[in-house]
Amino acid sequence: MPQDADHSAAPLLRVRGLDVAYGDTPVVRGVDLDVARGERVAIVGQSGSGKSTVIAALLRLLPGAGRITGGTVELDGEDLAAAGEARMRAVRGGRIGLVPQDPGTNLNPAMRLGDQVADALRAGGLRGPAVRQRVLELLAEAGVPEPERRAKQFPHEFSGGMRQRVLIATALAREPELLLADEPTSALDVTVQRRILDHLVALAEAHGTAMILVTHDLGLAADRADRVIVMLDGRIVEQGSPEQVLRSPQHEYTRRLVAAAPAAVVAQGEAGVPAGRAAVVVAPGAPADDGAPGAPGGDGPAAGDVVTVRNLVKEYRVRGRGGLLRAVDDVSFSVPRGGTTALVGESGSGKTTVSRILLGLETPTSGEALVDGKAIAGAGRADRRALRRRVQPVFQDPYASLDPTHTVERVVDEPLRIFGIGDRESRRARVAELLDQVALPRDVAQRHPGALSGGQRQRVAIARALAPAPELLVLDEAVSALDVLVQEQILDLLADLQERLGVSYLFISHDLAVVRGIADNVVVLRQGRVEEQGSVDDVFHSPRADYTRDLLGAIPGAAFAR
Amino acid sequence: MRRYLLVRLGQSAITLLLASMVIFLGVRMLPGDPALAMAGEEATPERLAMIRADLGLDQPVWVQYGRFLAEVASGDLGESTRTGASVASMIGATLPVTLWLSLYAIVVAVVTGVALGLLAERYRGRWPEWVANAAALTSLSVPNFWLGMLAILYLCIGLGLFPASGYVPLTDDPVGWLVHLTLPALILGTGLAAVIMRQTRASMIEAMRTDYVRTARAKGLGRTRVLLRYGLRNSLIVVVTIAGLQLGGLISGAVVTEQIFALPGFGKLTLDAVFQRDYPVIQAVVVLTTVGYVLVNLAVDVLYSVIDPRIRVGGRS
Numbered sequence: 063m064p065q066d067a068d069h070s071a072a073p074l075l076r077v078r079g080l081d082v083a084y085g086d087t088p089v090v091r092g093v094d095l096d097v098a099r100g101e102r103v104a105i106v107g108q109s110g111s112g113k114s115t116v117i118a119a120l121l122r123l124l125p126g127a128g129r130i131t132g133g134t135v136e137l138d139g140e141d142l143a144a145a146g147e148a149r150m151r152a153v154r155g156g157r158i159g160l161v162p163q164d165p166g167t168n169l170n171p172a173m174r175l176g177d178q179v180a181d182a183l184r185a186g187g188l189r190g191p192a193v194r195q196r197v198l199e200l201l202a203e204a205g206v207p208e209p210e211r212r213a214k215q216f217p218h219e220f221s222g223g224m225r226q227r228v229l230i231a232t233a234l235a236r237e238p239e240l241l242l243a244d245e246p247t248s249a250l251d252v253t254v255q256r257r258i259l260d261h262l263v264a265l266a267e268a269h270g271t272a273m274i275l276v277t278h279d280l281g282l283a284a285d286r287a288d289r290v291i292v293m294l295d296g297r298i299v300e301q302g303s304p305e306q307v308l309r310s311p312q313h314e315y316t317r318r319l320v321a322a323a324p325a326a327v328v329a330q331g332e333a334g335v336p337a338g339r340a341a342v343v344v345a346p347g348a349p350a351d352d353g354a355p356g357a358p359g360g361d362g363p364a365a366g367d368v369v370t371v372r373n374l375v376k377e378y379r380v381r382g383r384g385g386l387l388r389a390v391d392d393v394s395f396s397v398p399r400g401g402t403t404a405l406v407g408e409s410g411s412g413k414t415t416v417s418r419i420l421l422g423l424e425t426p427t428s429g430e431a432l433v434d435g436k437a438i439a440g441a442g443r444a445d446r447r448a449l450r451r452r453v454q455p456v457f458q459d460p461y462a463s464l465d466p467t468h469t470v471e472r473v474v475d476e477p478l479r480i481f482g483i484g485d486r487e488s489r490r491a492r493v494a495e496l497l498d499q500v501a502l503p504r505d506v507a508q509r510h511p512g513a514l515s516g517g518q519r520q521r522v523a524i525a526r527a528l529a530p531a532p533e534l535l536v537l538d539e540a541v542s543a544l545d546v547l548v549q550e551q552i553l554d555l556l557a558d559l560q561e562r563l564g565v566s567y568l569f570i571s572h573d574l575a576v577v578r579g580i581a582d583n584v585v586v587l588r589q590g591r592v593e594e595q596g597s598v599d600d601v602f603h604s605p606r607a608d609y610t611r612d613l614l615g616a617i618p619g620a621a622f623a624r
Numbered sequence: 625m626r627r628y629l630l631v632r633l634g635q636s637a638i639t640l641l642l643a644s645m646v647i648f649l650g651v652r653m654l655p656g657d658p659a660l661a662m663a664g665e666e667a668t669p670e671r672l673a674m675i676r677a678d679l680g681l682d683q684p685v686w687v688q689y690g691r692f693l694a695e696v697a698s699g700d701l702g703e704s705t706r707t708g709a710s711v712a713s714m715i716g717a718t719l720p721v722t723l724w725l726s727l728y729a730i731v732v733a734v735v736t737g738v739a740l741g742l743l744a745e746r747y748r749g750r751w752p753e754w755v756a757n758a759a760a761l762t763s764l765s766v767p768n769f770w771l772g773m774l775a776i777l778y779l780c781i782g783l784g785l786f787p788a789s790g791y792v793p794l795t796d797d798p799v800g801w802l803v804h805l806t807l808p809a810l811i812l813g814t815g816l817a818a819v820i821m822r823q824t825r826a827s828m829i830e831a832m833r834t835d836y837v838r839t840a841r842a843k844g845l846g847r848t849r850v851l852l853r854y855g856l857r858n859s860l861i862v863v864v865t866i867a868g869l870q871l872g873g874l875i876s877g878a879v880v881t882e883q884i885f886a887l888p889g890f891g892k893l894t895l896d897a898v899f900q901r902d903y904p905v906i907q908a909v910v911v912l913t914t915v916g917y918v919l920v921n922l923a924v925d926v927l928y929s930v931i932d933p934r935i936r937v938g939g940r941s
Contacts, residue, residue, distance in 0.1 A: 118838075147847075151845075152844065154841065154844040155844030156844055162842075167834065168835045170840070172858055172931060178840075181843055182844070185845045186844065216933040216934070218934045232843060236844075
């Protein structure tokens, strides 16, 4: 709604020399940023780069000890960095809208969704029945079906995607001129992600709203923005059109980002599979690395498979309704010895349930999940112990999966102690060896997980999983929480370990692009059923199921393929 | 919602049944023989046996328990072994005093506690927070009885603002009732107000750090509005839990306050009964206190579901 034509030449937002510090620690340094009316600018960077801090600073909603220590933030010539709180209140929601990152935590759990949208309107002075009318309009516009009914519901009754639509409706409620979208879809499934982004961009375009899109995903930024800004350690290191940034990145860091973008792998698919990993594909019956007990039982699995899952079904009772939920519905697949099978699917696809059954944490309703021809579920105590030792997990969140009060040595040593492997001396040597294997310096052993970065922690988690010399690692979204460059390092490490140790992986991920790089076989799951399975090349080059095509199409980074 | 209520009611019934067993056995295990206490030291064995038969003490324990349950269920709480008066009527006379006193105190505590907690959060790092904190700490450290005596000395005797003692039933004289109860309720409520203030403040600080509070502020809402609409409601769970737990505790806390202000309440009745080994009265008092606790807990659970809609479905968030 720009009415003053004389402003149109000057940028809507003009940031100069912005410095932000938390306490005495500077986190944003000398950021210059212009956003023209109706323009879409993407800020790309890894965690800690300061990109979200810039967003919070623009709204003057920095947490805790955060404050702007220098520079100006001009919105239509008015310096927001120096504005009073009352003035900022008029700007927030009125002229600058915020679409936050995590729809799970950004809605008040104790308030009806309609009321939460209405609050945005009331903050702008709207009163009376017009509020309700407008709330319903906004919800409908944001793609919430049956707005009349849904407005009366609470957040826990909504899916993640629907919640994000409500947050978008809230941000657009007062038709702001600038929308700040802080990782607006990174907490959502890929196909949902695409729909929400499409919708968000379409709405912004329809209203002529300018947008700053903050993301860690270079592919997504390139797809959606007119201009891409790359941040590192609180500074802008590069900016330009998506073409420029992708085709001729100037800064070293941007070059690494472009090289590491998993989506690039998809684009290169035809040219040649990345070296090293394809070679790992194990011909059935090829001698496995070392003495796994010979294939047991006549009716057992093919000699080359470490895991055989047959007609697996898992049902849960649903509280209140008296019904049954089939989380896993007739799933069959195998993991070749020394190879990698990927389970791919969105939330609710049953991929984690399958992994929990393999780890012996759940019992199947029917069907079987065999490791070396034996099922953990039906096994006796001693057998189960032996099987547990052969299958080790690595979880998604390296922050939550390591006990912060233990030293790294104790963490890695724990499985050795549990399985009674070796004495104190030999265990200490084994821990050192494991740390070497995951390329961590040995002095890390005496540190606590809190002193390590996310990537280092995930290396510790891998070392712990490898400790009892398992045959299979269950990697449940093991790289999903990591920054792109770190992700790449961990994937390289995994490939390297597989080559050296002959360990097999069940790699669970929602991210097809990552799977492309590491897996031999892919199983695509949807609502507990197998949609499609086959070798990586087949699934990626000639997907048969519509759903697989959807998933592939939803991978951001079409810009790379241009 | 109805299903949730039914489940909670059922759980409460089971809790009560278990509690009644514990109470029954507990009272039986108290040292001292009630028959002996009634008959006096010089009683003949025949006289003792008669009293035992009269009280049913010669029956097997489970028969006694069954009779006890049946009597309690029918509202017959027996007679005092001391005065021979019906226990029900003794309780009927004293319970309202304590109930009103406790409720009044809880209201005082919740209102001042939550208000001070909000104030402390709204003006974090400025003087209102210091004042609220200092007030909370002081009222936590000062014992009730001393505060009560000071209040009587200065407010009642010195300034003559309140009557120093006594009680007037609500039905007789509502104004007199209020005047007589106000000071005891204030005294009884201060300690609890301090606890509630600290908890409100702590959970408000927690709530104000959440993402949804930032998002609410990004809508352009003012700090106070966000505090009340987004922060407070999510902090109330803690407040309700504490107030509920304390309401039960207040009944015992009221013993001291009732003594200071000479209120003819439940606390005094309990104290006398224990000293005189008046089994039926003790038993009735404990049963009623238990029922009170269970009912308060039920009310707390219902309040939870009103405050947090996720609790209604019975699942974790």
